[in-house]
Amino acid sequence: MAVDEKGSMTRRQLLRMIGMTAGSAAMYQAMSSLGFAAESTFKRPIALRGAPKGASVLVLGAGIAGMVAAYELRAAGYKVQVLEYNGRSGGRNWSIRGGDTYTELGGFTQHCQFDRELYINPGPWRLPYHHYGILHYCKVLGVPLEAFVQVNYNAYLHSSKAFGGKPQRFRHVRADYNGHVSELLAKAVQSQKLDELVDKDDQEKLLASLRGWGALDKNYAYAKGTASSNRRGYEKDPGGGLSARPVPSDPMSLKDVLGSGLWAMLSAGENYEMQTTLFQPVGGMGRIGEAFGRELGPLIRYHAKVLDIRQDEHGVTATYEDTTRPGSRHSARADWCVNTIPLSILSQIPMNVGQPMAEAIAAVPYAAAVKVGLQFKRRFWEEDEHIFGGISYTDLPISNISYPSTGYHSPGKGVLLGAYIWGLDAMEFTAMPPAQRVRKAVEYGSQIHAQYPREFDNGVAVAWHRSPFTLGCFGLWSEQARARHYDDLCRIDGRIVLAGEHASYIPAWQEGAVTSALDAIGRLHRRALAQGAKA
Amino acid sequence: MNRNRPPSRRRAALALGLVLGLAAAGSALADDPGVYSASTFKTIDGRQVYTHICQGCHMPDGQGAVGAGHYPAFAGNPVLASAPYLASTVLNGRHDMPSFAERKAAPGSPSFNRMVSLTDAQVASVVNYIRSHFGNHYADKITTAEVTALRLQSQPAH
Numbered sequence: 001m002a003v004d005e006k007g008s009m010t011r012r013q014l015l016r017m018i019g020m021t022a023g024s025a026a027m028y029q030a031m032s033s034l035g036f037a038a039e040s041t042f043k044r045p046i047a048l049r050g051a052p053k054g055a056s057v058l059v060l061g062a063g064i065a066g067m068v069a070a071y072e073l074r075a076a077g078y079k080v081q082v083l084e085y086n087g088r089s090g091g092r093n094w095s096i097r098g099g100d101t102y103t104e105l106g107g108f109t110q111h112c113q114f115d116r117e118l119y120i121n122p123g124p125w126r127l128p129y130h131h132y133g134i135l136h137y138c139k140v141l142g143v144p145l146e147a148f149v150q151v152n153y154n155a156y157l158h159s160s161k162a163f164g165g166k167p168q169r170f171r172h173v174r175a176d177y178n179g180h181v182s183e184l185l186a187k188a189v190q191s192q193k194l195d196e197l198v199d200k201d202d203q204e205k206l207l208a209s210l211r212g213w214g215a216l217d218k219n220y221a222y223a224k225g226t227a228s229s230n231r232r233g234y235e236k237d238p239g240g241g242l243s244a245r246p247v248p249s250d251p252m253s254l255k256d257v258l259g260s261g262l263w264a265m266l267s268a269g270e271n272y273e274m275q276t277t278l279f280q281p282v283g284g285m286g287r288i289g290e291a292f293g294r295e296l297g298p299l300i301r302y303h304a305k306v307l308d309i310r311q312d313e314h315g316v317t318a319t320y321e322d323t324t325r326p327g328s329r330h331s332a333r334a335d336w337c338v339n340t341i342p343l344s345i346l347s348q349i350p351m352n353v354g355q356p357m358a359e360a361i362a363a364v365p366y367a368a369a370v371k372v373g374l375q376f377k378r379r380f381w382e383e384d385e386h387i388f389g390g391i392s393y394t395d396l397p398i399s400n401i402s403y404p405s406t407g408y409h410s411p412g413k414g415v416l417l418g419a420y421i422w423g424l425d426a427m428e429f430t431a432m433p434p435a436q437r438v439r440k441a442v443e444y445g446s447q448i449h450a451q452y453p454r455e456f457d458n459g460v461a462v463a464w465h466r467s468p469f470t471l472g473c474f475g476l477w478s479e480q481a482r483a484r485h486y487d488d489l490c491r492i493d494g495r496i497v498l499a500g501e502h503a504s505y506i507p508a509w510q511e512g513a514v515t516s517a518l519d520a521i522g523r524l525h526r527r528a529l530a531q532g533a534k535a
Numbered sequence: 536m537n538r539n540r541p542p543s544r545r546r547a548a549l550a551l552g553l554v555l556g557l558a559a560a561g562s563a564l565a566d567d568p569g570v571y572s573a574s575t576f577k578t579i580d581g582r583q584v585y586t587h588i589c590q591g592c593h594m595p596d597g598q599g600a601v602g603a604g605h606y607p608a609f610a611g612n613p614v615l616a617s618a619p620y621l622a623s624t625v626l627n628g629r630h631d632m633p634s635f636a637e638r639k640a641a642p643g644s645p646s647f648n649r650m651v652s653l654t655d656a657q658v659a660s661v662v663n664y665i666r667s668h669f670g671n672h673y674a675d676k677i678t679t680a681e682v683t684a685l686r687l688q689s690q691p692a693h
Contacts, residue, residue, distance in 0.1 A: 085602075085603040105592075105594075105600035105601075105602050105606070106594045106595075106600050305603055306603075341603075343630075343631065344604060344630065344631030345603045345604035347604075347630040347631065348604045348605065348630065349604075362630055364631070365628050365630075365631055365632060365633035365634070366631040366633075368591075397570045423651060424571070424573060424576060424651045425570055427587070427588045427591055427651060428570045428571065428587045428588065428591075429570070430591030430592075431586060431587050431588060431589075431590045431591040440570070463591065465591050465592050466591065466592075466600075467602075468600075468602025468603060469602060469603050470603075471592075471602065471603070471604050471606070471631055472631045476633070
């Protein structure tokens, strides 16, 4: 968290910070340079036509990229086969549900004890409205969607170093931050401090806008009263009848708001990728991968571990092991190959491509990430705290707690995302046995919800570097590596083209996988047409 | 060599490791602070670097792991004969393994992109730890100065 370590700010620093626009622009720039916040290139459904007669494609990997490629190439008339390491379709598109078993690298096995129908998504978990590609396939495959709540004004912002470690409601921090900043800026205008920057006409408009934005009173003050309580909530909410008179709440002081550092957590929902409306598939993100798997049916060969990829003048051969029969060797051959194996694994598989693609494959480290799903005996966050969906953010290693955006008011048990961890903390959680990760998530989460120890039932923890099918979470491109290697990674090498989130400017997002696959098969199809029928 | 242990014995060892791992975690060992902060992390030694970072992939027993791809084992791995090779790998990263070399964080980089770095002394310490554990008995040690020299002459791959 980028909190000023001194915890205090000069007035000039504060005014600089007020430049909300400048702030978001700078953040956007940083995100864009890393490939985040880039708009999807998906415009309309792809319609490849007229595969050369008898032409075939071997797809490696039945994740989102591989299955989009297989689905569209089959529609274009290619003979398609898919090899998949796992015994299921979807790859990182995956939900762990009650009754599932997951064995991570090192042999650590977890049996998910969630109630049936309850789940966590260890990988992707939300779909921005502007990820047109993945949403298109949800529609085509008949995967029903529901709203994913990102911003919840009644969820918490929490710092272990502020307010005695007591979590604060998002609406309190949001309203008080905006309110105090507005008041300061209004004072600066009224005392002619901004005359050089804003002309008289605009000063009036600015004052009016600050009153609305910050919920200031008629004197441009942010103070206890109806205006501020309409934002932050009342001490006692208005109601009906004799006992109905509302009691306004007391705003926190500017010093407390700034000193808490909680303002740094206010903007998560303002990033392009987190803006309303967001979706999730009903029943778990894994529903997309499952639907694709059903659609492609026998085209996918499961439990196939690719050992070697060889291309020659006429086609591509993959040698693979059927992991249900260890030591067995099989081969699959086609005219062309769409290879979606994550670079973490592909970098270890012999494949005769040119030096540029080989170097690109070896140049991308994988991000560490950990998610922990916790089942509780009751939905206390709804019953006791009136939190329905959304996310609480914290400076603790668990980083956030996300409440289910579905099943509101359900009696019985509930599952929330108890940790979503990156960086050093993720590496450390990865190094723990799964049961310890769960215990730590409960321990940290207890600082935010006192009900945790009593209501905790069981949990599941996924550390992506221990995932047997990815050896990491996603390709972590540095700006330098991308400048040097990205194009070489994406260019067709002979008869092989790569696809996946790692071959996109939207890393870690399924939209990157979709648009990468569509781009790759479009180019491959043109090349196949140029070469005519079976070469 | 450990890698050639019969499967049954290896499974038994693994099961035992699991039990011990869980028991140790439950007893809140004095040297288990849970999770280090960015600053306390800089004070830990090679053994702690191993148990808090490296074993995530290379496993508590240094056996590595095999899935669709693999993490190399340290037990019986001939490349360990060269301490500079091991130190360079930690400094520069390799394939999906990130570089752990000391560097300045890029300002404004999002949290998931915040690289984790080790001091030169920690790199030396963890290399020496690996080369004297998991059945390895290399007597020669790499020094912090040697790691610094390696770091200054190599450009991280990522």
